[in-house]
Amino acid sequence: MVVKKSSLPNTLWHSVKGRSKEFLSTTSLHGLKYVWDSRLHGWVQLYFGKVFLIVLCVAINLALNVFNKWESTPVIIGISSTMTPIQDIPFPAITVCSMNKAINSKVAHFQPGTLEYAMLQKTCSQDYNYTQYRYVKPHTKKDTFANFIMNVSHKCDEMIVSCIFEQKSFPCTDLFREFLVDEGICCVFNILHPYYLYKHSATTIRDYTSSNGLTDIAIDWHPIRGYPKQLPAGFYPRRGIGVGIANGLQIVLNGHVDDYYCSSTNGQGFKMLMYNSIDQARLKESGLPIMLGHETNYRIVPNSYEAVANIRGIDRQRRQCIFSDEQELLFYKYYTRRNCEAECDADHFVKLCNCIPFHLPLIYRNATVCHVSHFDCVERAETEIVDGESTVCKELCLPSCHDIQYFPNPFSIPTIPFNQRGVKVQNEYFKNYSTDYIRTNLAIVNFYHDDNYFRSNVRSSYTGITEYMSLTGGIMSLMFGFSVVFISELFYFIFLRSIFEYMRYYCSRRRSQVNTL
Template sequence: MSWRVNLFKVLRTKVKEFLRNTSLPGLKYVWDNSLPHWVQFYFGAVFVLSMFVAINQSLNVFNKWQSTPVIMGKSARLERIQNSPFPAITLCNMNKAKYSKVSDIKTGSLDYAMLQRTCYQKIDFTQYQNIKPRSKNDTFANFMVSVSPKCEEMIIWCQFGPTQRPCTDIFREFFVDEGLCCVFNLLHPYYLYKHDASYVRDYTTSKGITEIAVDWNPMTGYPKSLPAAYYPRRSIGVGVSNGLQLVLNGNISDYYCSSTNGQGFKVLLYNSIDQPHMKESGLPSMLGHETNYRIVPRSYSAISSIRSIARSKRQCIFSDEQELLFYRYYTRRNCEAECDALYFHRLCNCIPHHLPLIYRNASVCFVQHFACLARAEAQLVDGDTNACKELCLASCHDVSIFPDQFAIPFSQSGVGLRNKIFQNLSIDYIRENMAVVNFYYDNDFIHGYVRSSYTGPTEYMSLTGGIMSLMFGFSVVFIAELFYHLFLHSIFVYINYWWIRHRNRIQVGQDVQGN
């Protein structure tokens, strides 16, 4: 029992010594016996209350640091549109099949089943589950190519910047979830995909114009050395005359089925390495109208220091952090497309023609898979792929396009139209079949956003240090005092005690030998 009493006395003595000598204001009054008790109690209560508030506020700062480690802010530096490619543009005809190509197809035949799928008709496909392809080239994609409107039929006049170009030089056929469409300024398949992509036709050239495909991504940009003519093409400038101008022909007399309740076209703008989602995100372009799409881009970047923060907390992924199965570059849209491909492959043992062929030996869905695809698509709407897509975080470096769309009807009879291609066409035919679309920037700069750390070590120390100092004068000197009284002083006393005792023993031994 005596050792406990002695320990209590030692601790009491040390606490008194610490409080008498501490640099914290107020504490030295707590154990000053020369003061009245109510004064000691008053300063003690103030110190306890201040400590409670300070610790509570410091924990709030810490929790915010943990819950929001990354903050999005506007970049202090504007970026010129010429530093990035002109957006990739996908154009789809709402007519999914030409009447002249499908009018003779017999009901109940193999081609009839593929036609119903092309036209998004909901029929019972179970009767076709045992049908096999008639030949190697008998695929659903080839059927769609044979019956869908071609790019050269749909896009009849093209001009990019000041130069008029053959439309087949700058557009290529491309499968999306809306069927066979036409795409402009998409990254070359060699740079976009890890292995060969089926049903992708590369650009062609004519009139001695040779454009070389180059690599590009939002994180590293263009290569340092570029050829004279290349794609994806850079932006030229602002205004309609520096954008992409197109004349489209809907040819409504050859309509068989529409992907919507109307006639015309669908348009989607996105960056050059993305997988487009036309069916849900496409914008309409009406026949008999000139539709303008003012391009409003936003660029997103991230400072490299946030790599040390867990992905789940920073909520973005650097493109060199995540390997995809089919795409060379990570983006959220590409990741989500691979999730859909995995989903259909798991349920139906095939991958739809418009989704990435994530496995080289995977089968592309054919007629015998249509019944399964219909069931799988119904479940997909209910969010069956959410678990996979939740892992598809945004890209830390990205470019997003927000088009501002407005349209004006063509002029009435008796008023001439500006484009020469309309000169030999009647105004009735133009209003019923033709459309003009313009894609252009109205601003020479891109608004950029930067992901950075909400608080680093310096900011965190400043915040917590400010709170502690405000509440009770806390400082680094106080930490040194606390460390001294708790450890250094005790160690010094023990060493001094040990040294005196050891010296006394030596002295006693010498005295004994001397006697």
């Protein structure tokens, strides 16, 4: 018995050694069979052994490079192989604001020290000490700061006096809605209806619609699904039908220069912004100027982003975009980066001043809208936002995976002055005014597409599972013949063969015991 026990380790060693030699001499991996071939010279075995180790290290290094690229660059943005017609996307939402913040004839009589004068200074972005008003609260809705701006500013039917869309003349109140944005009361064309845009009603603060209303039917445009399949005869947000000025939007603006009181910039005129119909407009920092006495043409350049469905499995921080149904906003029904950042700003005001300015989303139903008593705090909060205090929240506002942005072509904005006497214009509206009045107060603006099609940017996985296995498998196969068959061989020699040999040994031992009995 002692001899048998002492010989057991030797038996196992010889078994493992023999099996390893058999595996290495018969494996599908290139080069290993030469290492264990005793018929070859020692230097030949050493040569192939070193070659195999070097190739193995190179292959592992290359495979790690592929893995690191897979981890660091999970998504790549490419150009769509198909063209998208402009009829498949909305005509851009266009917001136009007058640089004049107050009508002189309505505010010139305000006396310093009064509540109206204090609100006027805030409207005109003037430095003012609001300490004496820190306990003042609006008694009625008419006393709010938003209502004050409505009373002292030009209405849309006064600012936009002529509208032609797709070769048809419309009452401007049928095309434009009056909204309060960061530049005050502005006129917005082709924005999504508030019912589809906001989660809860805030029309007394967010949406000042002209009394005539909009004649077309409001529909819900979705950034992924697009337009509904069944569309009424007249609807908005409208979509483009063709290229050129004749198929675009032409508006005539009246600046009412003689009634200017204060300007949001260093000059007279208007500001304009083109953006997605479901976005939050920001005119103060992003608006483009429109000069009075000129005709300005803006060629629309759509920039669309799409995403393939298989990138949903990639973490949003790694793919750097968010699908619209992945993140809920507090006020907006649709997620976009601009809407998310607007809610971050609103939250910053709530935390610092316990109120929300009229132009930001009411992220809480019972939130207080900032009034004169909050103006000192509001100015501090505005300074902190400009300095980047709310960037922690905004860092989580990733771009939308499906998004549309509109840009005016910066190389095609010619201005045609009206300051030459004898110049005739085609718009019938100008026949009612003298050349001097046109040159001083009026402006023509054209918005139009210059191409019927455009290509979208598509987010797709840079290296998916299939591509990753192909790249890694190609490297391993090229270097030393690694394949799935090798894994099967390894599994056979380590597990299956050991199990079979043990079962055979166990069965033979049982038979020996039975025969002994």
